[in-house]
Structure formats: structure tokens, C-alpha cells
Amino acid sequence: MALSFLHLTIVFISLFFLGGANAKYFNLVNKCKKTIWPGIYSGAGLSQPYDSGFALAPGQTYLYESQYQWTGRIWARTGCRFDATGKGKCATGDCNGLLKCDGYEGTPPMTVALFSVDTPDDTYSVDLQHGFNVPVSVTTQGGTGQCQPSACIANLRRKCPTGQRVLNRKGRPVGCKSACDAFGDAANCCTDPFTAWKCNPTNYTKLFKAACPTAVTFLYDKDFTCKGSNFTVTFC
Ligand SMILES: *[C@@H]1O[C@H](CO)[C@@H](O)[C@H](O)[C@H]1NC(C)=O
Numbered sequence: 587m588a589l590s591f592l593h594l595t596i597v598f599i600s601l602f603f604l605g606g607a608n609a610k611y612f613n614l615v616n617k618c619k620k621t622i623w624p625g626i627y628s629g630a631g632l633s634q635p636y637d638s639g640f641a642l643a644p645g646q647t648y649l650y651e652s653q654y655q656w657t658g659r660i661w662a663r664t665g666c667r668f669d670a671t672g673k674g675k676c677a678t679g680d681c682n683g684l685l686k687c688d689g690y691e692g693t694p695p696m697t698v699a700l701f702s703v704d705t706p707d708d709t710y711s712v713d714l715q716h717g718f719n720v721p722v723s724v725t726t727q728g729g730t731g732q733c734q735p736s737a738c739i740a741n742l743r744r745k746c747p748t749g750q751r752v753l754n755r756k757g758r759p760v761g762c763k764s765a766c767d768a769f770g771d772a773a774n775c776c777t778d779p780f781t782a783w784k785c786n787p788t789n790y791t792k793l794f795k796a797a798c799p800t801a802v803t804f805l806y807d808k809d810f811t812c813k814g815s816n817f818t819v820t821f822c
């Protein structure tokens with residue numbers, strides 16, 4: 587009894603100090619009028635977080651603590667219905683019909699918050715390369731460097747060109763595909779011959795950029811850096 591208590595105390599103290607040194611916190615805030623179902627995906631072959639998908643009611647927040655040197659994405663799924671076993675479907679951002687994304691990157695269109703942290707800087711952006719579903723902003727807390735917010739606050743569902751618009755069953759616009767996802771052409775996807783410096787904004791990505799100047803709209807667009815900060819990801 588005494589031993590296990592001591593053991594737990596040591597574990598707690600170690601977690602406290604290790605956590606304090608390395609942990610990175612992402613405060614997810616739902617300012618939308620409806621429930622969203624955030625998805626969290628780890629890239630670069632990292633293990634998936636246990637909290638890879640869950641519901642977040644309007645006004646609720648969720649604190650995600652990433653592993654050290656985490657690379658991945660956070661996005662909102664909308665219009666979801668799940669049964670008691672966590673199976674169902676979402677209108678946007680769907681993870682193969684599962685509540686827990688657990689390795690699924692989400693089905694576009696969706697606004698993505700992209701991160702690559704502790705390398706040793708933190709690189710981040712609100713990314714529209716897989717389209718738009720809800721407004722998202724990423725801000726930093728603490729940290730040093732430029733640490734500027736990246737956001738897409740404008741409602742691109744309304745400003746979406748007809749060929750990129752995604753409607754739900756009731757005919758309401760729920761998302762806007764990126765030009766690359768909608769047309770798959772080399773100029774919009776920055777594929778051969780439009781690679782590296784030959785890849786430029788197109789009429790389509792320029793439309794997104796005009797509405798959301800601090801969002802990433804094509805592969806070689808500018809992203810953001812900070813060092814040693816935490817993050818807030820606000821939906822709507
Ligand atoms: C990040 O958040 C954690 C937990 O709230 C806190 O202990 C830490 O000091 C924060 N770091 C910065 C740079 O604000």
C-alpha cells in the first residue's frame with residue numbers, strides 16, 4: 587500500500603517535470619453554433635493520439651497535449667451522426683465513418699490546422715489545400731519569434747465557385763473544395779511541370795488568398811513559425 591502510493595507519487599512527479607519541459611498544448615475551442623467533431627492526425631509515421639476524434643459542443647474547449655516533436659493536423663468534422671459504437675458519417679472531414687479518426691486524415695473539403703513542432707521551431711498554418719468547411723484560426727501563447735496568427739475567418743462556403751461547392755442532402759453549402767481536389771490539374775496541385783518555383787498562385791488559389799490572407803493556399807505558400815509556444819485552435 588505504502589509502496590504503491592510512493593510509486594504513484596514518483597510517477598506523478600516525473601510526469602509533471604517531463605510534461606513541463608517538453609509538452610505542447612493545443613487548446614481547441616468551438617465557437618461554432620453547432621457541435622463539431624475535431625479530428626487529430628499524427629503524420630510522419632508517429633503513433634496516433636488516443637484522442638484522435640471526439641465531439642465538441644458549442645462553447646466547449648478541449649486540451650490536446652501532443653507528444654514531443656509532433657507533426658500532424660487538426661480539423662473539424664461537421665454534420666456527423668454516430669451510433670453508440672462510434673460508427674456513422676460526417677458531411678465534411680469524415681474519418682471513414684468512425685468517431686475516432688485513429689489514422690484517417692479526414693475527407694476533404696475541410697479547413698486544416700497544420701503543425702510541426704519542436705524541430706526545434708514550431709511551424710504552423712491554417713491550410714486550405716484541402717478546401718474549407720468552417721472558419722479556423724491558430725494563435726500562439728508564449729514562445730519567441732514571429733508567432734503571428736494564421737487564420738481563415740471568412741466564410742468560404744458562401745464565396746465558393748460553383749465547381750468547387752459541396753452541398754449537404756438538404757442542398758445547403760457545407761464546404762468548398764480546393765481547386766486541386768476539384769480539378770486535379772497540375773497548375774492547381776503544384777505537380778509536374780508546376781513544381782517548386784514554377785508553382786504559382788492560380789486564379790482559384792488567389793480567390794482563397796484574397797478572402798484569407800494568412801492561410802496557406804498552395805504548396806509553396808508561406809507558413810508561420812514560433813518557438814516554445816502553446817497553441818489555441820479556434821473553430822468559427
Ligand atoms: C503551455 O501550457 C502549459 C499547461 O497549461 C503550461 O504549463 C506552459 O507553461 C505553457 N507554455 C507556454 C510557453 O505558455
Ligand SMILES: *[C@@H]1O[C@H](CO)[C@@H](O)[C@H](O)[C@H]1NC(C)=O
Pocket residue numbers: 789
Ligand atoms: C484567370 O484570370 C485571368 C485574368 O483575369 C484570365 O485572363 C484567365 O482567363 C483566367 N483563367 C482561368 C483559368 O480562369
